Amino acid sequence: MLIEFELIEKAKNGDDGAFNQMVQAYRKRILGTIARLIGKPEDVEDVGQEVFLRLYYSLDQLRAAEVFEPWLYRLTVNAAYDYLRRQKRRHEHRMSDLSEQQVMMADASAGGKQQAEEDRRTKIREMVHSLLDKVSEEDRILLMMKEVEGLSLKELEKIYKVNENALKVRLFRARQRVLKAFESHE
Amino acid sequence: MERMDQGSTNDKLDALFAQYREACPDREASAGFMPHLWEQIETRRSAVSSSWFRLWAQVWLVATVTLAIVIGGILIPRLENPPAYQASYVDVLTAADSANDAVVLPSGGNE
Numbered sequence: 445m446l447i448e449f450e451l452i453e454k455a456k457n458g459d460d461g462a463f464n465q466m467v468q469a470y471r472k473r474i475l476g477t478i479a480r481l482i483g484k485p486e487d488v489e490d491v492g493q494e495v496f497l498r499l500y501y502s503l504d505q506l507r508a509a510e511v512f513e514p515w516l517y518r519l520t521v522n523a524a525y526d527y528l529r530r531q532k533r534r535h536e537h538r539m540s541d542l543s544e545q546q547v548m549m550a551d552a553s554a555g556g557k558q559q560a561e562e563d564r565r566t567k568i569r570e571m572v573h574s575l576l577d578k579v580s581e582e583d584r585i586l587l588m589m590k591e592v593e594g595l596s597l598k599e600l601e602k603i604y605k606v607n608e609n610a611l612k613v614r615l616f617r618a619r620q621r622v623l624k625a626f627e628s629h630e
Numbered sequence: 631m632e633r634m635d636q637g638s639t640n641d642k643l644d645a646l647f648a649q650y651r652e653a654c655p656d657r658e659a660s661a662g663f664m665p666h667l668w669e670q671i672e673t674r675r676s677a678v679s680s681s682w683f684r685l686w687a688q689v690w691l692v693a694t695v696t697l698a699i700v701i702g703g704i705l706i707p708r709l710e711n712p713p714a715y716q717a718s719y720v721d722v723l724t725a726a727d728s729a730n731d732a733v734v735l736p737s738g739g740n741e
Contacts (some may be wrong), residue, residue, distance in 0.1 A: 464664070471663065476656030487661060495669050500671055565653035572650040591647040619643075626643050 446470060449509035456503050463503070467496050474520055481524040482531075483573045494523045501540050514602035517595070519605060521585055528581040571629075578625040583618035590615055 446469040454462035474495055479488045498519050506515055576584045589595050589603070599609050604611065 465665065467664065471659050472656045475659055476654070480651070480654045481655055486659075488657070489663060492659065492663070493670060496667055497670050497674070501674070568646070568649045568653045572646060591644070592651050594651075623639060623643055626646070627639055630639070630642075 445513060446473075447512075449512075450577050452506070452509040452512050456509075463500060468501075470516060471496070474516070477520055477593055478524055478593050479515075481520075481585055482527055483569065484531075487527065491523050491527050494526075495519050496522065511602065514599065515600075517589070517603045521589065525581055525585055528584070532581065538610060575629070576623050579618045579621050583614065583621075586611070586615060587618045587622065591619075 447466055451462050451465055455466055471492065478491045478495070479485060482488065482491060494517075499516060503527055506512060520571045525619055566584070576587065579587065586600070586604075589600060590597075595603070600611055601608050
């Protein structure tokens with residue numbers, strides 16, 4: 445836990461200062477998770493705002509301060525899922541999101557070694573996103589939470605409120621699909 | 631052999647996920663993150679309170695209209711239709727009382 449239970453209780457009781465402290469403690473981690481889940485840097489803050497907005501208005505439903513983190517992750521997963529579904533509906537393509545000016549600026553600002561490193565990272569990101577496109581949004585998020593965010597099955601059980609065996613089966617199937625795509629890619 | 635191949639692909643996929651984690655590190659929020667968040671909270675808060683106000687106003691309006699209909703339905707017909715008896719209860723009592731007096735008084739006058 446990044447914060448004291450007392451702070452959560454204060455925020456639950458309507459202390460805006462305590463809520464502010466909570467957001468400041470978790471925003472970096474949550475924005476990082478969102479960035480990895482949705483893969484669009486330009487939309488990360490919007491989704492992050494949605495997460496904390498939902499947190500603010502649902503905090504009174506939190507049963508105990510001990511389950512705060514799974515609760516926050518659940519809100520994050522739901523907001524990312526909603527975002528991905530909206531994106532799918534709009535049929536947007538990753539590259540078309542970048543304006544011509546943004547592409548030119550990225551090209552101009554990059555140089556030498558730094559550019560090579562950024563290229564490598566971009567390739568990895570694109571590779572992972574193309575592999576994860578082979579599974580549904582739900583499975584994509586579940587797989588990410590397990591494989592990239594490093595959450596345990598116990599933690600995922602708390603977030604998804606589904607039993608461990610069902611999660612294992614779902615994860616196995618999703619991973620098999622990604623693995624197949626990965627093999628054919630190699 | 632196939633199992634070994636799949637094992638190595640599994641390892642490669644794990645490595646790819648680890649590299650992805652590294653390629654997308656946790657990120658700092660922009661300076662406008664907190665102010666914008668509070669702005670959104672306030673906007674929703676005022677929207678919620680105004681919708682509560684609207685709901686209360688609607689409840690009171692419905693209650694007032696219902697009351698007006700009930701009053702109109704019960705009282706107006708009573709006012710419009712005069713009662714079957716023209717004389718009041720007091721008039722009837724007075725009349726009955728004066729009739730009794732007429733019987734009693736003459737006997738006192740003869741003594």
